[in-house]
Amino acid sequence: xxxxxxxxxxxxxxxxxxxxxxxxxxxxxxxxxxxxxxxxxxxxxxxxxxxxxxxxxxxxxxxxxxxxxxxxxxxxxxxxxxxxxxxxxxxxxxxxxxxxxxxxxxxxxxxxxxxxxxxxxxxxxxxxxxxxxxxxxxxxxxxxxxxxxxxxxxxxxxxxxxxxxxxxxxxxxxxxxxxxxxxxxxxxxxxxxxxxxxxxxxxxxxxxxxxxxxxxxxxxxxxxxxxxxxxxxxxxxxxxxxxxxxxx
Ligand code: SAH
Numbered sequence: 102x103x104x105x106x107x108x109x110x111x112x113x114x115x116x117x118x119x120x121x122x123x124x125x126x127x128x129x130x131x132x133x134x135x136x137x138x139x140x141x142x143x144x145x146x147x148x149x150x151x152x153x154x155x156x157x158x159x160x161x162x163x164x165x166x167x168x169x170x171x172x173x174x175x176x177x178x179x180x181x182x183x184x185x186x187x188x189x190x191x192x193x194x195x196x197x198x199x200x201x202x203x204x205x206x207x208x209x210x211x212x213x214x215x216x217x218x219x220x221x222x223x224x225x226x227x228x229x230x231x232x233x234x235x236x237x238x239x240x241x242x243x244x245x246x247x248x249x250x251x252x253x254x255x256x257x258x259x260x261x262x263x264x265x266x267x268x269x270x271x272x273x274x275x276x277x278x279x280x281x282x283x284x285x286x287x288x289x290x291x292x293x294x295x296x297x298x299x300x301x302x303x304x305x306x307x308x309x310x311x312x313x314x315x316x317x318x319x320x321x322x323x324x325x326x327x328x329x330x331x332x333x334x335x336x337x338x339x340x341x342x343x344x345x346x347x348x349x
Pocket of ligand 1: 116117145146149150166167169197
């Protein structure tokens with residue numbers, strides 16, 4: 102079981118697999134005012150940077166579940182590197198339907214809400230692991246500006262304009278799902294550059310090391326087209342944020 106190999110190639114050098122920078126991840130960790138010992142569950146934990154740095158900086162304990170074996174291995178190595186291997190554990194597996202044995206103070210899904218079939222389903226899933234008074238974290242895109250056409254939405258790799266909301270609309274939608282929005286940290290275009298542009302050097306180096314690979318043509322085509330596509334569409338139209346929610 103794994104995610105499509107292309108992501109394990111293009112994001113192999115990423116510590117954070119979304120437009121949030123290390124600085125903003127630290128801001129979010131402080132914003133949540135977590136007590137030492139707070140349990141955190143992270144569905145789609147990627148390479149584990151959120152849990153590992155928060156374990157180091159705030160003394161939380163954590164469980165991450167991720168379907169990429171590469172990212173999960175990287176998460177375990179990062180925990181060792183930061184000296185928090187006794188505080189966090191990383192499980193390789195499908196997080197769909199995952200509910201923790203012990204209730205947690207923070208239940209997160211940051212940039213992987215398809216795990217619960219969308220934002221609403223993911224909030225429902227995370228709620229099942231959440232302690233009374235706990236906080237749900239949802240990382241999700243929104244339109245910085247509404248695309249003027251469906252072609253522009255597709256340029257952002259969305260299926261359609263209706264895939265995402267504007268920021269006020271996204272915030273309002275959390276209310277309709279029965280949650281207060283109690284904090285948020287938003288990515289910016291520099292953060293998008295760190296997420297997207299970092300793939301380009303990774304792809305170039307991978308191509309030099311793996312010219313005969315079955316995915317070489319795909320990666321070559323992506324490296325050729327991605328910088329312009331990203332600058333024209335995603336960078337201009339797509340926003341991204343992590344929203345802290347407390348259910349009523
Ligand atoms: N939250 C992390 C990773 C976000 S990228 C971060 O911010 O860095 C999305 C992640 O979801 C990837 O790591 C991918 O491997 C993982 N993923 C995709 N489908 C999944 C599933 N069904 N179950 C668990 N993880 C999944």
